[in-house]
Amino acid sequence: MLIDVNAHLGHYPFRRLRHRTAAELIALMDANGIDRAVVSSLHAVFYRDAHRGNEELYEETKRYGSRFIPVATVNPKYVGWRRDLDEAVERWGMKGVALVPEHHGYALDDELGRAALARIAELGLPVVLTQRFEDRRQRHHWDVAEDLEVKTLLKIAGEHPNLKFLLSNWIGLDGAALAKAGLKGRCLIDFARLHVMYLKDVPRLIETLGVEAIAFGSHMPFDYVGPSLVKLANLERLPAADLEKIAWRNAAEFFHIDV
Amino acid sequence: MRESDRPNRREILKAGGLLLGAGSAGRAAAADPKPEPPSGCVGLPDSWRAMRKFDAHNHVFEPVQEPDADWSRAEALLEAAEAMGIEKLCCSKPITGGKMVGIEEVRAANDSILAAMRRYPDRIAGYCFVQPGNGPVALDEIERCLDAGMIGVKLYNQFKYSDPIVFPVAERCVERRIPMLGHSGHVTDARTRAAQPRISDSLDFCALASRYPELMLILGHVNGGGDWEWAIKGLRDCPSVYVDTSGSVLEDDTIGMCVRELGVERILFATDMTVEGCVGKILSADLTAEQREAIFWRNLQKILDRRPS
Numbered sequence: 001m002l003i004d005v006n007a008h009l010g011h012y013p014f015r016r017l018r019h020r021t022a023a024e025l026i027a028l029m030d031a032n033g034i035d036r037a038v039v040s041s042l043h044a045v046f047y048r049d050a051h052r053g054n055e056e057l058y059e060e061t062k063r064y065g066s067r068f069i070p071v072a073t074v075n076p077k078y079v080g081w082r083r084d085l086d087e088a089v090e091r092w093g094m095k096g097v098a099l100v101p102e103h104h105g106y107a108l109d110d111e112l113g114r115a116a117l118a119r120i121a122e123l124g125l126p127v128v129l130t131q132r133f134e135d136r137r138q139r140h141h142w143d144v145a146e147d148l149e150v151k152t153l154l155k156i157a158g159e160h161p162n163l164k165f166l167l168s169n170w171i172g173l174d175g176a177a178l179a180k181a182g183l184k185g186r187c188l189i190d191f192a193r194l195h196v197m198y199l200k201d202v203p204r205l206i207e208t209l210g211v212e213a214i215a216f217g218s219h220m221p222f223d224y225v226g227p228s229l230v231k232l233a234n235l236e237r238l239p240a241a242d243l244e245k246i247a248w249r250n251a252a253e254f255f256h257i258d259v
Numbered sequence: 260m261r262e263s264d265r266p267n268r269r270e271i272l273k274a275g276g277l278l279l280g281a282g283s284a285g286r287a288a289a290a291d292p293k294p295e296p297p298s299g300c301v302g303l304p305d306s307w308r309a310m311r312k313f314d315a316h317n318h319v320f321e322p323v324q325e326p327d328a329d330w331s332r333a334e335a336l337l338e339a340a341e342a343m344g345i346e347k348l349c350c351s352k353p354i355t356g357g358k359m360v361g362i363e364e365v366r367a368a369n370d371s372i373l374a375a376m377r378r379y380p381d382r383i384a385g386y387c388f389v390q391p392g393n394g395p396v397a398l399d400e401i402e403r404c405l406d407a408g409m410i411g412v413k414l415y416n417q418f419k420y421s422d423p424i425v426f427p428v429a430e431r432c433v434e435r436r437i438p439m440l441g442h443s444g445h446v447t448d449a450r451t452r453a454a455q456p457r458i459s460d461s462l463d464f465c466a467l468a469s470r471y472p473e474l475m476l477i478l479g480h481v482n483g484g485g486d487w488e489w490a491i492k493g494l495r496d497c498p499s500v501y502v503d504t505s506g507s508v509l510e511d512d513t514i515g516m517c518v519r520e521l522g523v524e525r526i527l528f529a530t531d532m533t534v535e536g537c538v539g540k541i542l543s544a545d546l547t548a549e550q551r552e553a554i555f556w557r558n559l560q561k562i563l564d565r566r567p568s
Contacts, residue, residue: 015510031302032302033300135507135508137444137447137485138445195534197343199335219509222510225543226543227543229303229542230538231535233303
C-alpha cells in the first residue's frame with residue numbers, strides 16, 4: 001500500500017503539466033505503484049471563486065472511488081467561504097482543507113487566516129499547507145507568490161493548538177522547533193523536497209518528531225515521482241512497521257481513512 | 260527479512276543505517292534476505308541501484324585539506340553515492356556569492372578537492388575551479404590542478420561566459436582537451452538576479468560555444484533554479500554544448516524535453532548534492548535502457564576519453 005499525500009489536479013497557469021486530469025493522474029499512480037493520493041485542485045488556487053475548483057475536484061474524482069482523497073481549498077477572503085467549506089466537507093466528504101494565502105492574498109496570521117484556521121480546527125480536519133508549487137527562481141512575471149515561511153508556521157501552530165497540519169512540499173523544517181511549537185503528534189510532513197540520505201533531513205525529523213510525522217509525497221504532477229520512490233526505497237532498512245507508517249499508515253490515520 | 264532481524268529505528272538512525280552506505284548495504288544484503296520492497300518500487304526499473312552512474316556535477320565544500328579536517332559531510336556523500344550506485348563523483352569547490360577572491364583562496368579551494376581525490380581516488384574526480392579575472396595565474400592554476408590529476412575546469416558566476424575575459428580559460432580547456440563545467444541559470448526572480456548579476460544562461464553558453472566549437476562545454480544544473488525550459492530551448496542551436504541534469508528542482512519532463520530538444524548524447528547525469536532526487540528523475544523519465552545508460556555514464560565517459568592519455 002502506498003499513499004501519496006502531495007498531489008494536485010488541474011492546469012497550472014505558468015507551466016504545462018503532463019498529467020492534469022483525474023484519469024491521467026490515475027495512470028501516473030498506477031505506473032508508480034501509488035494506491036491512493038491526497039489531491040487538491042490547482043484551479044481552486046487560481047479561480048477567483050476557489051469553490052468552483054472544489055466542485056470540479058469532486059466531480060472529477062468521485063468516479064475513482066477511494067483512489068483519491070480530495071481536500072478542499074478555501075479562500076477566506078471570498079464571500080460565503082464558510083458555507084462553501086461546509087459543503088465540501090459535509091456533502092462531498094473532503095478530508096482536509098488547503099489554504100494558499102500567498103495566492104489568495106491574505107496571511108495565515110492575519111484576521112482572515114486565523115478565522116480560516118479556527119474553522120478548520122473546529123471541523124476536526126487537517127489544514128494542508130504547501131510551501132510552494134514551483135521554485136521562485138523560474139517564476140513567471142505574474143507569479144508573485146512567496147514561499148510559506150517556517151516562522152509563520154511556528155506562530156500559527158501555537159495559536160491553533162488543536163489543529164493538525166499537513167506540511168506539503170516543505171524544506172527548512174527544524175524538528176526541534178516544530179516540537180517546541182507543539183506540532184509533535186499533530187503534523188505530517190511529506191518528503192518530496194527532503195533528503196533521506198546525504199543531507200539527512202528525514203532521519204533528523206524522525207529523531208525529533210517521530211516516524212509518525214513523515215509521509216510519502218511526490219508533488220505530482222509537478223515533479224517526477226521517481227525521486228520520492230528512491231527515498232522510500234532508501235528507508236527500507238527501517239523496521240517494517242515504521243516503513244509501513246511512512247508509506248501509508250500515517251496518512252491513513254491522519255486523514256481518518258479506512259484502508 | 261524477519262522482523263526480529265531488523266535493527267530498531269533508533270539503532271538505524273544513530274548508526275546512519277538509513278544511509279545504506281559504504282558497503283554496509285552490501286554486507287546486509289549478503290547476510291539477510293532482501294526486504295520486501297514497498298509497492299512504490301514498481302515505479303523504479305529493476306536493479307536501478309546497480310546501474311552504472313557517473314555524477315558530472317557535485318561538490319566537496321568543506322576545507323578537507325586542513326589538518327584534522329571534518330570529513331563527515333564528504334563521507335555522507337560517498338555513502339549516498341554508494342547506495343545509489345554512483346561510481347564516480349566529479350567534484351569542485353567554487354567560490355560562491357559572486358565575489359572575486361585572490362588566487363590563494365582559489366588554490367585553497369582546489370586543494371580541498373585534491374585532498375578528497377587522494378582520500379577517495381576511485382570515487383572522486385576533480386574539476387579545477389578558477390576565476391578568469393585572476394588572469395594568467397588562473398591558467399597556471401589549471402595546469403597545477405591537471406598535473407595533480409583533475410579532469411576539467413569549473414567556472415562559477417564571477418563572469419558571464421560570453422565575456423571575453425573567459426576566452427583564455429576556454430582556450431586552455433580546448434588545448435588540454437578537458438571539459439569546462441559552468442554554473443548556469445536563467446533566473447527570473449529579482450532577488451536571485453540581484454544576488455547573481457553575472458550568472459550565465461544558455462545564450463551565454465552558446466556565445467562561448469560558437470566561438471570555440473571544439474570546447475567541451477557543460478551547462479551546469481539545468482534544474483538548479485531558473486527557467487529550465489528556457490535553458491533547454493536556448494541550447495537547441497548550439498550542438499556542442501552539453502547539459503547536466505542536476506539541481507534541486509525535480510520537475511516532470513525536464514529529462515524528456517532535454518532528449519527531444521537536444522538529443523540524448525548531449526545529456527549528462529549529475530546531482531549537485533540532490534543525490535536521490537536526481538537519480539530518481541532519470542529513473543522516472545521515458546528512456547530506453549540504452550538512453551539511460553548514455554545519460555548515466557557513457558556520455559561523460561566519452562568526454563573524458565577525449566583527454567590526452
